[in-house]
Amino acid sequence: MTKSSCRKERLVTSLIWLCVLLISAVFFWIFGEILWNGGSKLTFDFLTLAPKQAGRGGGIGPILISTLWIVGVAMAVSIPLGVGAAILLSEFKSSENIFILLIRRSLDVLAGVPSIVFGLFGNAFFCKTLGLGFSILSGGLTLACMVLPILIRSTEEGFRSVPEDYHLSAAALGLSRISTLWNLLLPAAVPGLIVGIVLGVGRAMAETAALIFTSGYVDRMPTSFLDSGRSLSIHIFDLSMNVSGGDPNAYRSAFVLMLILVLINALASFTANYFFKRRIITV
């Protein structure tokens, strides 16, 4: 190797390391700040008590419950829809069917729509047109629309990991389309579906804009799906922007949210690993 090319290589290597360092520095700064300000003062009571004085005091009990309900509604609606759509998309080639092409395009667009637009849509459609008002149901349904593209994509990837050969060999053995789908395609799609669910839950957990106009602000313990409920990320937003002296609890809540997201991510990589290792499909 010549001297100059050697130097060039060293330069590129150090540049790459610099990038790595910068990126992880940003992450650790955020994480460290939240940990420092929130994690150290976190108590178990904080997780169970109701907020007091607009959140300056008390805890986040009802908010955690509302968040759980909202995300629960979102997933309960989007998972069956998502799996159904993924089956449809993978069974038909878009080159042959204009309807499928249309669905695909819409999903691409949907995936790129900013969440505030989902919020406005949810407010207009679920809250007003369907008359659900500011409620956990409205918020959950809005989030369902938002995570649907993610869910469909990753489930479809799972279906597509089953090569075309298997369709043929299954047909040649006289297996029906339904049983091929049920016994070969669905099991193959499970890992993709799980990854999609976890990503979707993560996205739904972290969402603020789409929920402001749909599930609302009310920080009481919800008693039904038609009650308004405040999600964790909205709580953080509210505490840090609208409530003077809300910062300590904003940090604490942010720490809890962060913890949940990290846990979900860990769960995602663990399950994905587990299934990809265990699953017998090799492409």
Place this chain on the structure above:
Amino acid sequence: MNITTDSAYPWSPLEKRPACCEPKSFLEIKNLSLSYKGEKAFEGVNLDLYQGCITALVGPSGCGKTSFLTALNRLTDLISGCKLSGSIKLAGEDIQASSVDILALRRRVGMIFQKPNPFPLSIRKNILFPLREHGTTDKSEANAILERVLQQVGLWDEVKDRLRAPALSLSGGQQQRLCIARALALKPEVLLMDEPCSALDPISGGIVEDLITSLRGKYTILIVTHNLAQARRIADYTGLFWVRNHVGQLIEYGTVKEIFESPKEELTRAYIQGMRG
């Protein structure tokens, strides 16, 4: 292609084949033509497959051999724009009639593909799952079939201790034999084999070839092969496919002895001698 290497050596005279069968037509194909989106793949094929015999189809790539096989178990139904004309009779029954139960037909006419394609399931599931779908729900009966077919393809001793291992962890040759076992488990009457050895190494290919030979007399077998020497070794009847005017045709069909020793067509003679293709 290894035609040239085959013909580099003078072939020994064909030994007399064991009488596998008295020639009794089992699958009668009359004037069969197939087109993809209006483009003909093959046309005017007349062929009788004799019960219990092995019939080999030879010919260059792209002359419609695979298409011909898929017409016989109506896999062609799955391909949009694929049109079939002519008649195919299985034991006297028209398989193209609308009253035919396609799933039952495909059970009677099994197919083995060029590339081994076991399902991404365990070894035993590969055989038990299609069986269950075809109504064998009794566990002990299914397990008996499992053992019998794995014995039949010579895989039992190799896999009996790891029946729950992934089928895709098997070697290529083992996978192909598993696919044959999977088809046999459904008690087919006809077996269509599309170049079953060509994706395998020579030794595994030889094992599969011996296996196919051992099925003679029990099943009516139609095998596509690129390997003329193989056709000559294992088949009772041979047909030559060729592309004429961009359309596949069956040029000549007869017993192995006729095709390899006294072909009627000049093209057959040339192909056999490895001068063309």
